[in-house]
Amino acid sequence: MSGPGRPRGFDRGEALRTAMRLFWARGYEAVSITDLTAAMGIGTRSLYTAFGSKELLFREAVELYESADATARYCDRPTARQAVEDMLRARAESYAGPDGPPGCMVVLAATNTSPGNDTVRDLLAELRTRDREMLTRRLVRAKAAGELADHADPAAVTSFYLTVLYGMSIQARDGSDTATLQGVVDAALSVWDVLVT
Amino acid sequence: MSGPGRPRGFDRGEALRTAMRLFWARGYEAVSITDLTAAMGIGTRSLYTAFGSKELLFREAVELYESADATARYCDRPTARQAVEDMLRARAESYAGPDGPPGCMVVLAATNTSPGNDTVRDLLAELRTRDREMLTRRLVRAKAAGELADHADPAAVTSFYLTVLYGMSIQARDGSDTATLQGVVDAALSVWDVLVT
DNA sequence: CTAATTGTGCAACGTTCGATGCGGAATTAG
């Protein structure tokens, strides 16, 4: 696999994981190249050689983050209700768990951006839109399958559960633990029958 | 009221309102002094003379924002349920309304901060904590008044409705209109009886 | 070996950041 040239002096995957955690914790603009190189344990030049630019590094970090917990995987559940519950419960764990900064990177990492970095903000916004559409489609499918009543509104149900999901990121940032977030999920799921039947 | 010295050449209140809207829309660090002076129509020196520093200007902008829609006012409602409903409905309007940037300034304006600006992040976090305690106290009072069942957990109820409230800010940022947010509030309120009775 | 290729350390680039020194303009007080 290795061609000619001097071999890289660090583990690219591990460096990327470090960068992901930093962006995840503080957001795109609040993390400087100096912060990154210090945490990754490499020089400025190595970062640019390996990742191209700050924005490209961020995009790769987001890809890594998403690959670990994509929304798509939950859509395969036998029922829409199961898909929603599994997603909410898994993320209640992840958002307040010990394996990363609190909250969701896609929700929190590009909330405050300067006009020059609109592309980064839009990247995450599009990921959220993609997830919203995915979830709505899953609910439409459930309706077609008779899981939801005729008067149920897939878009409205999606909005409600996404609102809860997004809110959990802020709560996690403010220090809520997994038990508290699971309680929030309990409450949110207790409306399911009212919303869809 | 006016003492000696050259009079200010601009309306301080209006300039503050402009700054508030800018911070509200993009967040503390993503708004530069240049952005501020351009939008406020004043020079750098005037900004510093009138407001002291960027951080002091931000704190004043937050005070102005909070004075318009403090959580405290909703606690006076006859029932806790009414307080929660009124707060959620008013903010569903405000978050997606035409009178300001989408979402809540207290939730969104200091999400991504550099280590040097932790004080700003903490300021908004403390405001959220204060609101949380206020709402919990209102629910405890309701429980003492018999409005809530014995098994109802004021802290858990607070967490649920704050999660919905916070999530609505992200939804507004992503383009949800007031009707959609009111639908989310409908769904959230339909859990009330399950949670507290 | 030489040639080619790639990674790294050092120093620096131009730009923007928040903030300020200074001198003059504009007002009130006496």
Next chain:
DNA sequence: CTAATTCCGCATCGAACGTTGCACAATTAG
């Protein structure tokens, strides 16, 4: 009027920003 006070335009400060040029190190290919 003069003195005192406050505000403002201009120029600029040092620091930090993301990024890059360059020379050298370290490897593979032939």
